Structure formats: C-alpha cells, structure tokens
Amino acid sequence: MLALILALLAGLFLIAPILVVIPMSFSTAISFQFPPPGYWIGYYRKFFTSEAWLEPALNSLIIALGAMALTMLLVIPAAFGYVRYRFRGKPLVNLLILSPLIVPHVVSALAYYGFLGRAGLTGTHLGVIVAHGMLAVPVAFLVISATLKGFDRNLERAAMSAGAGPLRTFVHVTLPVLRPGMLVGALFAFLSSFNEAVVALFIAGRGAATLPKKMYESIRLESDPVIAVVSTLLVGAVVLGVLIPLVVRRRPATRPDA
C-alpha cells in the first residue's frame, strides 16, 4: 500500500510539470501565469494561423522523417552485420555505434557545426537530417539489434527448406517477424529528432529552424503563451505515438501477413 502511494507520488512528480502546460495553453493570460485567469482557445488559433510557428512545425516533421529514414537505412544493415557475423574489433564497432549516446550533445553540435558548415549544409534540412540521423543511431541500434538477437534463425531455415530463396525468406519471414522491433526503433529515431534542441540551435539556422529551436527562441525573446500550445500538442503527439503501437499489437489476429 505504501509502495503504491510512493509510486503514485513519484508519477505525479514526473508528470505534473508536463500537465501544467495543458491548462496554460488554454489560458487568456498574455504571459505565463498559473492558475490561468480565464480560458479560451485563442493561442491555438494563433499557432495554427501563424507562419512563424507552422513553418518550424513543418520543418520538424520533414527533418524527423528524414532522420528516421536515414537512421533506419544505416542501422538495419549494421544490426544484421553486428548480430550475425563474427569479426575482429567487434566491441570497438559497438562502442563507435553507441558513441553519439556518450558524447555530450553540445560537443556533437559543435562538431556538426564545423563539419556541416564547411560542406555548406548549415541552415538546410539535409544538414539537420544528417546530424539528427547520427544522433538517433545508438537508440535505434540498441532496439533493433536486441530484436534481432531474439530472432530464431530456424525460422529462416524453415523458410529456405520450404523453397524460399534468400530474398523471399527475408521478405516473407525475417522482415514481418522483426517488424514490431523495427517500428519501435523507427519511432524512437523519429522522436529523438523531433525533440532534439541543442544540435538544431547550432546548425538549423533560419532555413531549417525546428519547433524546439523556435520554442527556445520564443521563450527567451517574448514569453509567448503559444509555447504552451506547442508543448501540449507535442505531448499529445508523443502519447499517441506510444499508444498506437500498443493498440495495434493487441489485435494481431486481424493483421494480414505479408
């Protein structure tokens, strides 16, 4: 009983600051104020009609999708190679792949700033996609290589003895069985880019400003309550992003196989 109460308190401690932004987003106050003096949806209207907010939102979406694609393109082959083959220097390769997790973001950001600047990619979508793609590699790699380690290779053998060549074995058996793990990996990659602020501040510039960058600037310069709206929408999006796979996985009987 005590444990339950403690758990609830801890949960409240973690979640309360996030929940506070929800009433604040409906507030009529011209700056941040809690509790709100009154409620309206004016700031939502402002967000959805303001070019200054919609453009970063679109940038964030494009960049997160691009970074997710890039990460998956790198991580899927890397995970197969890492899990299924023995080679010299394997622990070193592992460390290399996980290094973006270890190196402080500010340091990475500085490095990307110098490197992408020379390549003429600062302030472009491509530049941020490359940087965010790299940063998402460790998490996606951990998720996907763990899924792959748990994969029963006899499934592939069974498919092959059933007459399926390597490609058809991959398409009909390996990929569908690994799909949930890959989707989770992709989701993490997407979120990691979508939520990233430090690197974006350094390299996104004006041309590819993301939502977190715009929020940071807005809170420094104007304390615009629209930020509360954006925060609420982001929290809602993340919650949806986590809940959808849960719901989908609960009824796999309706899912047709490949």
Added chain:
Amino acid sequence: MAYLRLDRLTKSYDGHVNAVDGIGVDIARGEFLTFLGPSGSGKTTTLMMIAGFEEPTSGGIELAGEDLTRRKPYERNIGVVFQNYALFPHMTVARNVAFPLRMRGFPRARQATRVREILSLVGLGEYRDRYPRELSGGQQQRVALARGLVFNPDVLLLDEPLGALDKSLREQMQVELKRIHREVGVTMVYVTHDQTEAMTMSDRIAVFDHGRLAQVAPPLEVYHRPLTRFVGEFIGDSNFFTGTVDATRPGRIELDGLGPIQVDVEACRRLGGGRVDVLVRPEGVQLAGAGGPTLPNSISMKITVIVNYGDSVLVIGDARGHPVRMRLAGAPPDVVREGATVTVGWSPADAHLIPRAAP
C-alpha cells in the same frame, strides 16, 4: 539400393577438429533412419548438411543418384522439422502449411486442397485459422510436421522434434509419427539422443560417437549385438565385464576378477583370442539355485540396491567389487532383499562378446 547416400561426410568448423568425421551411410527409399548419439556427437550437424544449411568440409550427398552436395537448401526437395517447431508466428496454421506450396508456385486451388489433406492427416483440421501461439506444444509440432510434409518432399528430416514435449505426449507423438510414416511412406531421417524413441520408431539406427558412426543396424541388433562397448552402454541398461579368451578351451573366457565363464562356442571361435568385453543385459541375468534353473555361469553377489518399477525390479549387487545389474520381471522373490547375498547367472547365449581394441 541407396536412395539417399552420405559419402564420407566431414565437417570441421575450426580446421582442426572434425565435428563430423567421415559419415557414410546408404538410406533406402521410405526408410525411417534414426541418428542416435549423445549431444555433440555430430548427428545434428550431419542432418543440417543433408538439409543444406551447413556445407560439408569434404564428402558428398547423393539423392536418387543426383549430387546434392553444393545445392542450396531451397533447391533441394527436403522437408525439415525443428525441435523448437520454428513456425512462422505471423501466419495462421493454414498459411504456415501453405507456405512451401506458395514458394513452389502451386496453383491456389491445389494449395487449398493439399493443405486440407495434410492438416487432416495430422489431425488439426479445425485449427487452420489459429495462430501458432494459440496452440499447445504438441499441436505446434503437428503443424511443423504438416508444413514439412505438404510439398511431398523426397526426404523429411526431423531434428529432435519431440524433445520439448513432456513424456506422455512424447509417447503419443511417437505412435503418431510412426503412423504418418506408414501412411505417407516418405523417407525420414530422425535425430534424437533418446534411445527409447530410436528403438520404438526406427527401421534402422545409426549410432553416432564423436562424429563417427559406431554402428548402423536395426534396433534389436543394435541392442543385442552392439559393435562397440560405447553402443552397448549408450543403448539400454548393461553389465560389462572384461576378460580374456581362453585359446586352449573353446567357449571359455576368463573374466578379470570373477573367474571363468562359458560363452557361445561359435562366437568365441570367431574372435580367435585376446581381450574381450562381455555384455550381459540386466534382463539376461537370472537368480540361480534354490529351485531356479542351473546356469553354467553363476556368481554370487551382495545386493546393494533394489529399484522398483512396478512391472519389474532392478537389482543392483556387488560381486567381488564388480557391480552387477539384474532385472527381474514382476514381483521379486523373498530372497531378494537389500543386504542379502544371492547367486545369479546367465546362459551362454545371453553374453555378447565385443573384441577390445588393442591398447
């Protein structure tokens, strides 16, 4: 006539030790052959080479006169059933079973009839729309069996398929497998480390010992006339004595520490002379004296342990430092008590002689 021929198959993973070391065996069409051996004896590796999942370091595999050795698994017409079933978790039973037919481009209507046929053969007709995780272990293994058989393979390979099932289910599946083998008539190669499975189902047993074949013979021959001491000890319960053939008196062997015994004169003559291992199965050992039959070979032993099996008892005794195991059918007579000394013996025909390899 050999249908499936393994010709001096060898597999080495590290270039030094051979996991499989020159396996050669001819398997007849429709035969049920079992690879039996302890774990690490090379039986599964050999099976994987037949399936095409492992490439032999040397040697060859021939099927109906065609060389299979370098052919990919999907270019062979061989079904495989795995110990952990390896069913595709994202497909229903029917789609799992139809998979080999889809991959082989069977027309849809033909697929449907064939799947129905084979599911009814394994007794899973009503389960066609279930997912593997909704089935019990025994049912899953039937699906795996159906998937392995559905495309009429030339050979069906089974890698310890009953290993994950509990005892009573295992026995039930042994009978099932035997029935399916009879009905389908497909050549089966079955890997197990369970000697009972091998004894009850096989036409012949191939006993593996450290990557080599110790003996290939029908079950009863392997049991009663093992070629090596390893085979005799691995299969069934056994008493082994060592001794020397008495070259001057036919049919006589001097057992180390236990004195002379009479054995089959013919068998003894075939050996000529030298050191031998003498195998007497525990059920060949009988109580002597006290109204029992007079046996030419009798020794007295002190009973140390009695193990009751209900339908029989296993009596373990000590004869001058040599352990002796005797199995008596039914309830034991009163003289058989722990701590008692009894005289036991066996008839010359129940002693099997194996020449000892020169040291």
